[in-house]
Amino acid sequence: MIPDINAKRLMNTFMELCSIDAESARERAMADHLTALLTGLGFAVTEDDAGARLGGNAGNLYATLPGTGLGETLLFSCHMDRVVPGCGVRPQIKGEYIVSDGSTVLGADDVAGLAAVLEGITLFREQGLPHPPLEVVFSVAEELSLLGIEQFDMEQLVSRCGFVLDAGGPVGEIVVKAPEQVRLSAVIHGRAAHSGIAPEEGISAIQIAATAISRMRLLRVDDETTANIGSIRADGPTNIVPDRCELSAEARSTDPARLAAQVAAMRQALEDATLTAGGRVEISVRSNYRSYQLDLNSAPVRRAEAAARSLGLPVRHRSTGGGSDANFFNECGIPTAVLCCGFEKVHTCQERMPVEQLTLLARWVAAILAGDEH
Numbered sequence: 001m002i003p004d005i006n007a008k009r010l011m012n013t014f015m016e017l018c019s020i021d022a023e024s025a026r027e028r029a030m031a032d033h034l035t036a037l038l039t040g041l042g043f044a045v046t047e048d049d050a051g052a053r054l055g056g057n058a059g060n061l062y063a064t065l066p067g068t069g070l071g072e073t074l075l076f077s078c079h080m081d082r083v084v085p086g087c088g089v090r091p092q093i094k095g096e097y098i099v100s101d102g103s104t105v106l107g108a109d110d111v112a113g114l115a116a117v118l119e120g121i122t123l124f125r126e127q128g129l130p131h132p133p134l135e136v137v138f139s140v141a142e143e144l145s146l147l148g149i150e151q152f153d154m155e156q157l158v159s160r161c162g163f164v165l166d167a168g169g170p171v172g173e174i175v176v177k178a179p180e181q182v183r184l185s186a187v188i189h190g191r192a193a194h195s196g197i198a199p200e201e202g203i204s205a206i207q208i209a210a211t212a213i214s215r216m217r218l219l220r221v222d223d224e225t226t227a228n229i230g231s232i233r234a235d236g237p238t239n240i241v242p243d244r245c246e247l248s249a250e251a252r253s254t255d256p257a258r259l260a261a262q263v264a265a266m267r268q269a270l271e272d273a274t275l276t277a278g279g280r281v282e283i284s285v286r287s288n289y290r291s292y293q294l295d296l297n298s299a300p301v302r303r304a305e306a307a308a309r310s311l312g313l314p315v316r317h318r319s320t321g322g323g324s325d326a327n328f329f330n331e332c333g334i335p336t337a338v339l340c341c342g343f344e345k346v347h348t349c350q351e352r353m354p355v356e357q358l359t360l361l362a363r364w365v366a367a368i369l370a371g372d373e374h
């Protein structure tokens with residue numbers, strides 16, 4: 001029997017967390033608030049030094065709670081930060097949704113996950129229901145290409161069954177496949193010259209960049225691969241042929257071979273265009289996180305699926321084009337599924353959380369905690 005959640009408390013927690021300022025690398029108030037809540041539930045909470053290392057003001061929270069029932073240790077993880085503009089959020093209910101006042105994001109990404117995890121665990125604690133040993137990781141700087149979790153010491157985790165609550169899509173859907181992301185940065189060097197008097201003597205770094213970009217396959221490359229130019233920077237007066245242009249780009253794929261081919265093609269386009277023009281280019285490539293594909297028989301997928309079915313939720317396994325902290329947990333050998341949270345239009349000021357989805361998400365957490373007991 002899965003106990004029913006306290007919908008009013010869940011809503012209050014959600015609203016309260018949304019109204020706490022928590023832009024990436026500025027999670028101090030959120031970390032303090034969550035530490036107090038977790039401690040109140042009986043967790044032992046520690047905070048790492050990711051904040052200091054990243055120039056932020058809070059670290060990742062790691063919390064443990066001994067089990068009161070049988071079963072393997074479960075890991076629940078969400079991120080504390082949100083994208084800009086994410087300060088001074090005024091959450092409000094509008095029809096069937098919780099929304100911001102339109103001047104900020106709502107922060108449901110990832111407050112919905114935080115609130116659902118807290119409600120699920122609170123329920124078991126207050127009713128004295130048996131639950132397995134628990135580990136909770138609330139990360140910082142997730143929205144900065146997972147910089148926070150990258151600093152987290154994975155060695156301390158004992159769980160071999162993890163859940164990251166951090167994806168759009170209806171509650172009940174489970175992300176089992178996510179891409180690797182590679183960041184490509186380039187500095188193109190041309191040659192300055194007077195653009196009116198002696199343009200023949202100049203080599204335009206901007207023109208090289210434009211030529212290279214026009215030859216790249218970008219955006220949706222294939223069903224598993226995407227690529228994008230994020231910025232192109234060159235600043236100068238019109239009477240000088242520009243001798244420097246900086247460019248940053250990314251590519252993602254759930255298929256390592258396709259990703260390697262895409263990155264190689266982008267690099268080649270830059271090198272070819274530079275060579276033809278007689279310039280010089282420095283390219284650096286960095287993998288931000290690795291892809292993963294979960295076995296459908298793995299512990300987190302089976303457990304999340306069984307719990308969703310027990311609630312009558314439609315279950316679907318899907319892939320995503322986005323990374324999450326689950327990429328790191330999986331890379332470190334902790335099978336971790338991403339649970340869809342139901343939030344919509346994230347990373348915009350129109351972000352909204354369907355009230356019903358929030359309730360279902362907390363019920364899902366409770367059902368996962370209950371495991372085979374139901």
Ligand SMILES: [Zn+2]
Nearest residue numbers: 079109110166
């Ligand atoms: Zn998120």
